Amino acid sequence: MLIRETAESDLPAILHVHRLAFGQDEEAALTEAILRDPSAQPVVSLLALVDGEPAGHILFSRAGLSSSRSSGLGSSNVEAGPSAALLAPLAVVPAAQSQGIGGALIRRGLEDLSRAGTALVFVLGYPAYYQRHGFQAAGRLGFAAPYPIAERNAEAWMVQMLGDHSPGKGDWQVTCADTLNKPEYWVE
Ligand SMILES: CC(C)(COP(=O)(O)OP(=O)(O)OC[C@H]1O[C@@H](n2cnc3c(N)ncnc32)[C@H](O)[C@@H]1OP(=O)(O)O)[C@@H](O)C(=O)NCCC(=O)NCCS
Numbered sequence: 001m002l003i004r005e006t007a008e009s010d011l012p013a014i015l016h017v018h019r020l021a022f023g024q025d026e027e028a029a030l031t032e033a034i035l036r037d038p039s040a041q042p043v044v045s046l047l048a049l050v051d052g053e054p055a056g057h058i059l060f061s062r063a064g065l066s067s068s069r070s071s072g073l074g075s076s077n078v079e080a081g082p083s084a085a086l087l088a089p090l091a092v093v094p095a096a097q098s099q100g101i102g103g104a105l106i107r108r109g110l111e112d113l114s115r116a117g118t119a120l121v122f123v124l125g126y127p128a129y130y131q132r133h134g135f136q137a138a139g140r141l142g143f144a145a146p147y148p149i150a151e152r153n154a155e156a157w158m159v160q161m162l163g164d165h166s167p168g169k170g171d172w173q174v175t176c177a178d179t180l181n182k183p184e185y186w187v188e
Pocket residue numbers: 021022089090091092093096097098099100101102103104124125126128129
């Protein structure tokens with residue numbers, strides 16, 4: 001298996017992977033929209049190839065972090081937080097699932113983001129799967145998702161801190177790229 005960054009010419013392969021993995025067009029269309037969204041940049045987009053054939057794809061887009069704190073004068077200051085990214089979507093074609101490809105894509109993406117100085121990576125996904133890869137529930141650590149997550153799905157909103165970065169205690173509001181900034185993407 002080989003994992004490499006994607007190029008513009010990989011778009012058909014990327015969309016094919018998402019269509020096969022999810023069995024519908026929605027995630028493929030979302031992936032294309034994120035790749036073309038200026039507010040999502042920089043993205044980390046990685047393709048996994050098995051015997052030269054596209055088998056998996058992962059996408060991380062830019063996220064933001066801000067903290068509203070009282071200035072003591074009744075107004076509030078918005079503090080810019082450390083750099084952050086959002087993992088979505090991840091897909092492995094059915095024929096190649098359960099062979100470690102999804103995990104390898106997550107690890108490689110986190111390495112690349114860490115090298116680029118990203119402090120925090122967020123995901124809304126299957127808790128049991130992402131916990132295996134170092135993610136933990138983000139809400140109780142003070143990170144609010146772009147849209148409120150229903151209490152029954154609270155564990156699905158997760159974060160991983162990279163390297164020695166820590167944003168410190170606080171109530172952080174996470175923001176995301178324009179494409180993902182729609183309530184329907186925040187319902188698990
Ligand atoms: C989820 C997905 C990306 C995992 O990719 P993968 O390459 O099969 O994952 P890995 O090989 O690294 O890990 C496989 C393990 O994860 C487990 N796993 C897969 N999906 C899971 C889920 N939804 N919840 C918990 N565990 C899950 C498998 O049971 C397997 O466990 P095992 O090692 O004990 O057998 C892939 O199944 C997929 O593309 N699914 C459809 C698209 C999708 O749902 N993507 C969204 C992810 S939030």
